[in-house]
Structure formats: structure tokens, C-alpha cells
Amino acid sequence: MPLFYFVLKAGRDSFPDTEGVELPDVNAARAHAVSVARELMRNRECPTGSWRLEACDDYLIPQFEILFAGVNDKIDHLLPQYRETFERVSRSTAELHDALVSVQAALGQVRDTFARIDALVAYISTTGQQPHRQLE
Amino acid sequence: MHTSTEDRPSQPRSATSVSERNACLAALSPAAFSLLKPHLSRTTVPGGTVLWATELNESNTYFPMSGLISVVYSMANGDSVEVANVSREGAAGTIFDSGRSARGVVQFAGSFITIGSHQLLDLAQRNAEIGQLLSACQGWLLAQSQQFAACTALHSAEKRLCRWLYQCIQKMEIDTLYATQEQIAALLGLRRTTVTLVARSLLAEGVIEYGRGRIRVSDLAKLRHAACECCDSLGRESWPAARLIEQQSMILDE
Numbered sequence: 001m002p003l004f005y006f007v008l009k010a011g012r013d014s015f016p017d018t019e020g021v022e023l024p025d026v027n028a029a030r031a032h033a034v035s036v037a038r039e040l041m042r043n044r045e046c047p048t049g050s051w052r053l054e055a056c057d058d059y060l061i062p063q064f065e066i067l068f069a070g071v072n073d074k075i076d077h078l079l080p081q082y083r084e085t086f087e088r089v090s091r092s093t094a095e096l097h098d099a100l101v102s103v104q105a106a107l108g109q110v111r112d113t114f115a116r117i118d119a120l121v122a123y124i125s126t127t128g129q130q131p132h133r134q135l136e
Numbered sequence: 137m138h139t140s141t142e143d144r145p146s147q148p149r150s151a152t153s154v155s156e157r158n159a160c161l162a163a164l165s166p167a168a169f170s171l172l173k174p175h176l177s178r179t180t181v182p183g184g185t186v187l188w189a190t191e192l193n194e195s196n197t198y199f200p201m202s203g204l205i206s207v208v209y210s211m212a213n214g215d216s217v218e219v220a221n222v223s224r225e226g227a228a229g230t231i232f233d234s235g236r237s238a239r240g241v242v243q244f245a246g247s248f249i250t251i252g253s254h255q256l257l258d259l260a261q262r263n264a265e266i267g268q269l270l271s272a273c274q275g276w277l278l279a280q281s282q283q284f285a286a287c288t289a290l291h292s293a294e295k296r297l298c299r300w301l302y303q304c305i306q307k308m309e310i311d312t313l314y315a316t317q318e319q320i321a322a323l324l325g326l327r328r329t330t331v332t333l334v335a336r337s338l339l340a341e342g343v344i345e346y347g348r349g350r351i352r353v354s355d356l357a358k359l360r361h362a363a364c365e366c367c368d369s370l371g372r373e374s375w376p377a378a379r380l381i382e383q384q385s386m387i388l389d390e
Contacts, residue, residue: 008333015336017329019317032329039330044292 197229203246298363
């Protein structure tokens with residue numbers, strides 16, 4: 001039976017389940033993901049609407065992603081347009097979190113680059129020589 | 137008593153200084169305890185042991201000195217949920233389960249003081265203090281069942297998991313539990329994946345550390361903060377010993 005790994009994306013944090021679950025196929029994995037998402041959001045549906053549960057296969061390749069707001073059965077009674085609005089806002093919030101994570105990663109790379117430049121400048125000004133390979 | 141592993145409990149030994157390690161028995165006056173003492177024995181029981189169940193003809197009452205007994209209610213499809221748990225603060229057994237519908241499972245191995253339920257009932261009829269002990273222990277199980285029902289219906293999986301961990305370490309006075317995530321999931325009526333994902337978030341927040349079936353609470357204040365208000369309702373002030381001591385002081389004041 002194939003093994004599926006689930007990753008919880010809560011705001012800007014990601015929490016993987018490293019054990020994985022054996023399930024017959026991707027449909028069973030989707031049903032499991034919906035049940036887990038409902039257990040995780042139960043009694044805190046509003047603040048977790050933008051959370052997502054990603055399912056990956058045995059090679060950790062993402063197969064599908066579930067938006068919590070999309071499987072929130074506590075808003076089933078709402079008119080379709082209100083439900084769609086809640087889902088759209090939740091999805092936008094999730095995308096904003098993804099964008100912020102990308103920006104943070106890019107800023108980290110910029111900081112590393114500046115740190116390397118500072119080290120190079122300091123070396124050259126102190127020794128007046130070309131830097132060793134490891135400083136480049 | 138049915139043991140699920142080869143490691144069977146040791147033979148009962150005589151009860152010595154037992155009242156000091158179970159808060160309920162410790163709350164009894166020396167006179168009341170001396171009535172119980174000849175009927176008490178001590179046994180060590182491994183984790184996973186079923187102490188009582190519908191199909192078992194078991195009639196002992198257990199006063200844990202260590203470890204923890206879970207009172208578990210199962211449905212026809214095999215799904216189960218913990219409706220109460222008892223450690224050093226109380227007592228458990230079929231004597232408190234009038235419907236005989238729940239199972240008593242040793243969640244964490246420990247030493248228990250045992251007494252035949254018929255003997256305990258007989259003594260309770262003859263001695264008011266032992267009667268109060270029974271009533272306090274039964275009240276404690278009922279209070280927990282009511283609180284657990286409300287908690288399961290109204291609180292999030294994260295808060296419930298934190299409440300369960302907080303209760304276990306508070307009752308057993310330890311900071312490390314040996315429990316698998318499957319075991320915890322079955323007690324809380326959740327899927328194992330849900331428990332793992334919540335545990336990962338608690339690990340990231342510095343609340344717990346875990347690995348290989350071992351959970352250590354690294355920050356008790358953070359754990360309490362992350363748990364639900366049920367921790368207060370089920371705190372030390374509600375434990376049977378507190379009620380017994382309160383009743384004894386009321387009698388002395390009269």
C-alpha cells in the first residue's frame with residue numbers, strides 16, 4: 001500500500017508528519033486529509049481557515065493540498081456566495097503567508113551575500129591581498 | 137485482571153506505608169485506615185493491562201501509588217475515548233462503574249493498592265469516613281467524565297492534547313511520559329496524524345520534546361497556557377483528598 005506524508009501549513013509555519021500513513025490510493029489519502037483537517041480546525045474554525053494540509057507521496061512529491069476553509073462543515077449553512085467569499089479570503093491569506101515566507105528566504109540570502117562582501121572587504125583592507133578561496 | 141503482555145504483575149504483597157503514596161488513603165484518619173489495612177494488598181501492573189471490562193469478572197478497587205489508569209469507553213466500531221483517568225489522587229474499579237460499560241486500562245505501569253470491592257462496600261457501610269472516601273472517589277470520576285464530555289465537544293484538538301498531558305504529569309508528579317502517538321490518539325478520539333501534527337507544533341513552540349515514544353514537558357507554564365480551562369476545573373482542589381480533608385475539618389468545626 002502506498003505511503004502518504006502530510007504537512008500542516010499553519011500561517012508561515014510548516015509542520016510535517018514524518019511517520020506517514022499507508023493508504024490504498026490518492027482518494028483514500030484525500031479522505032484522510034479532510035478528516036485530519038477537520039480534527040485540527042474543530043472549535044477554532046475562524047483563525048485556522050487559511051491553514052492547509054498538503055499530502056505528499058512516498059518520494060515527498062506534493063499530490064494535493066486541502067484548504068481548511070474549503071472543508072469547514074460548520075459553514076455549510078451559509079449561502080454559497082458567503083461560503084465562496086470566506087474560502088477566497090482564506091486562500092488569499094494563505095497565499096500572502098507563502099509570499100511572506102519567500103520574501104523572508106530572499107532576505108536571508110541577501111543578508112548572507114552582504115555578510116560575505118563585508119568579510120571580503122575587511123580581508124582586502126587588512127592584508128592588501130586577494131582573498132583565499134574560502135572567503136569568496 | 138487481564139494482562140496484554142508476557143510481563144505479568146508481581147504477586148500481591150502486604151500493604152506497608154501505602155497510605156502515604158495514594159493521596160486518598162493518606163487523607164483517612166489512622167482509625168479509618170486501620171480498618172482498611174488488613175484487606176489491602178499491593179501489586180505492580182504493566183502498561184496495557186485491562187483491569188476490568190464487560191467480559192471480565194473483576195471486582196477489585198485500585199488505589200494507584202504510581203502509574204495511571206484510564207477509564208475508556210468504546211463504541212461498536214472499535215473507536216474509543218478516555219472518559220476519566222486516575223493516578224495517585226484517586227481510586228478506580230468496577231465499584232464506580234454502575235453501567236459496567238467502560239474498561240479500565242493501565243495507561244502507564246505502576247504500583248496499585250487493591251482491595252476487593254465487596255469488602256470495601258462492607259467497610260463503607262460500617263464506617264462513615266470510608267463511606268465518604270468512596271463517595272469522593274466516585275464524585276471525582278463523575279466530575280472528570282462531565283468535564284471530558286464538555287472538553288471533547290467544545291475545545292480544539294491542541295488544547296485537549298495539552299490538557300491531557302498537563303493532567304498526567306500533574307497527577308503522576310513526573311515530567312516525562314512514555315506514550316506513543318497512536319496511544320494518545322486513541323484516548324482523545326483523534327487520528328494519529330492529527331496528534332503528530334499538533335505535537336510538532338508544540339515541539340516548535342518549545343512546550344515539549346519527544347521521540348521514540350517518550351514525551352518530555354520542557355516548559356510547564358507554556359503547556360498550561362496552551363491547554364484549556366479544564367485544567368483548572370480538574371485541578372488539585374477538586375481531587376478526592378481535598379474533599380475528604382474539607383469534610384473532616386467541617387466535622388471538627390461542628
